[in-house]
Amino acid sequence: MGSDVRVGETDRQQKLTELRNRMAAIPGRGESATARAPHAEDMRREPLPVPRALAELLPEGGLGKGSVVAYTGARSLLAGLLAAVTEHGGHAAVVGVPRFGLLAAAEMGAELSRLAVIADPGPDPVEVAAVLLDGLDLVVLGLDGVAVPPARTRVLAARARSKGATLVVADGDWPNPTLRLDARIAGYVGLGTGHGRLRSLSLEIEARYRASLPRRGRVELRPSGGRVEWFAQETSPAPIELPIARGAAS
Numbered sequence: 001m002g003s004d005v006r007v008g009e010t011d012r013q014q015k016l017t018e019l020r021n022r023m024a025a026i027p028g029r030g031e032s033a034t035a036r037a038p039h040a041e042d043m044r045r046e047p048l049p050v051p052r053a054l055a056e057l058l059p060e061g062g063l064g065k066g067s068v069v070a071y072t073g074a075r076s077l078l079a080g081l082l083a084a085v086t087e088h089g090g091h092a093a094v095v096g097v098p099r100f101g102l103l104a105a106a107e108m109g110a111e112l113s114r115l116a117v118i119a120d121p122g123p124d125p126v127e128v129a130a131v132l133l134d135g136l137d138l139v140v141l142g143l144d145g146v147a148v149p150p151a152r153t154r155v156l157a158a159r160a161r162s163k164g165a166t167l168v169v170a171d172g173d174w175p176n177p178t179l180r181l182d183a184r185i186a187g188y189v190g191l192g193t194g195h196g197r198l199r200s201l202s203l204e205i206e207a208r209y210r211a212s213l214p215r216r217g218r219v220e221l222r223p224s225g226g227r228v229e230w231f232a233q234e235t236s237p238a239p240i241e242l243p244i245a246r247g248a249a250s
Helices: 002-024 029-035 037-045 075-087 102-107 125-132 150-163
Strands: 068-073 092-095 115-118 138-142 166-170 179-189 200-209 215-224 227-232
Touching: 068 075, 068 150, 075 092, 075 102, 075 138, 075 166, 075 179, 075 200, 092 125, 102 115, 102 227, 125 138, 125 150, 150 166
Parallel strands: 068 166, 068 179, 092 115, 092 138, 138 166
Antiparallel strands: 179 200, 200 215, 215 227
8 A cells, every 4th residue: 555655646746747847848927027027027017818898897907917716607708718818928727627618718819829728637736736837827727616725725825926827716615815706607699409509608797806896797709700709798799600619608
């Protein structure tokens, strides 16, 4: 039994070392910040971009760097967050979300070369996320309903803060996040028996920053210019037919 434990620990450490080596090869935040050293502090203060229709619900108009976001609900919003960050030159990863819709993210404008997907991070996804925070702008960590001990959440939150990275924790219990986001599917337009085409998807979104009152709004995901865009519902354009993409309506 003891030898099995040692072998398992050795294998885990080897995987983490390999992951760290791969991270070191990514031209991520650290390199770009060094190249623009005179403006490093300004860059750290700027929030990560989000879909425009979502920005008005967030206190900073985006995701605060160094913050932890607790997320629940439809994965369409996660795809939108990752798309916005990678499209604007940032690097991101999805850890422990095995059914994440890459196609949906790509249709929203995600640059897949800047997006790493680790569907099966092994027995300790929190440690994998901690490694990724060293070099990426945004890390989405799926916990599958697991509660992380407070001591570990404090360590990971401190790591995100020190690295200027943003951690989004989905489907788990996380105490005292900077921001809570919830997105629920409010309806579809154009989905009918035998048709298989979707003209729009509506999301009800609630954002709560620390102890402040929540902000709520509804957005629609609709095609525009050959890609899926986010619109505040009251300003949405006329609907256009859109082939259903796996992961876009979940």
